[in-house]
Structures are given as structure tokens and as C-alpha cells.
Amino acid sequence: MHNVLVIDDDTFVLTLVRDILQTAGYGVVTVQTPSEAFNMSVDGISAILCDYNMPGMTGADVLTAMRELQNCHVPFIFLTGHEELDDILPVAIRYGAELLPKPIQPVELVRLLVKQLASVAA
Template identity: 35%
Template structure:
């Protein structure tokens, strides 16, 4: 996964690997998610914070965002709110957390998240969540 691609906005519509943006402040989590997504046939980019994620979304097309909840600076919650405040096509967002309880899911769903994945990510659950969220 890389963040060096032609600039676009919105979601991809061309055939090929679905593009996923992974946002997490932990380098090991980013690397693990990138490897897992590659193994599942997805491409995309990585961002270490919410500000970088928003910049990448302005520059490149993505089909889905995997967004860590707890990050310093701009939290996952703040990043989600910023995404949902933007006009245009709605980009699906799956929140990622070490705490996958029902209260957390309800809270982030009320803010516009499309689901919640619990760390550590597992291939089967990730593939199912992406298919359920994007229909891809």
C-alpha cells in the first residue's frame, strides 16, 4: 500500500483492486493491516493520523476507510465527523478499536460509521466487513 497515486476525489469505479485507506497512529498496526489487505486483494494507502487521512481522501479515490478510534491529535471520532460534514459522495468508514463492545458500536454508528472492527484484525472478519459495507 502506498500513498503515491494520481490525484482524484470520490470513490473508484474502475475494475481492479478495491482501494482502502487505513488510518492508525501505530506503525505496526498500519503494516499489519496493509499486509492483510494485500493478501485479500485490496490496494490503497496508509495514514498515521486524521489530518493526513483527510488530505489523502482529497487527493485519491478510495472505496473504504479503516479508521482507528484512539489517535493523538485528531482522533478517529473527529476524523469521522469531518468526513461526514463534507458534501459529496459518502465514503464508507469502518472504525477499528481494541474495544468492540455494543456501546462503542452504537456511538460511532450514530456519528455515521458503517461498522466497528476489533483489533487485532482477522482476514475473515475483515473480508466480510468490507463486503457487507461496500457490497464489493
């Protein structure tokens, strides 16, 4: 089973994403802050879904820290309601991350996650 880490400061989004992913057969770990994610082991995590706009750190900061400081190279998907993509796209392209706009569409979330996980397996 693939385990997915979801980082979002909004408990409604965490619950929604957890329910979608569990229904699709994934194990899910949820945290509300980047610091919680950094304080846990990412061993056994197959992918990370992360909100872009959070207090204290952006999703771009989280992605950069995961890749460069934690040496974590699992698929990464930004969950974003952010309208201006100019600050997201450079880091997404640099690290091979995907963008999933909010409001989250369950079918699109699962499709994008399957695509990302398949690209790692290939």
C-alpha cells in the same frame, strides 16, 4: 480494484492491515494521522478503516469530518481496542459505520469490508 484508506497511528497495525488487504486483492493507502488523511484527495477511495484512539482526534472525529466537511460517504470501519463502546456507537450508528475489534482477525476484516462495499453497490 477497490482502494482502501487505512488511518492508524500504530505502524504495526498499518502494516498488518495493509498486508491483509493487499493479499485479498485491495489497493491500500496508509496514513498515520488524521491530518494526513484530510490533506489527501479521497477520490478513488472505496472505503476507510480508521483507528478509534489516536493522538489529537478520535476516530469519531475523523468520521464526522469526512462525512460533513469532506462530503466523503464511502464505507467506514472503526478499528478499535476501545473497551467502552458508549462513545463510539452513537456516531457509528448515525453515519452507518462498522466496528472491528482489535486484535484484528484477517477473515473478519475482509468479511466486514466485503459486506460494507456490497451495501454501497446495492
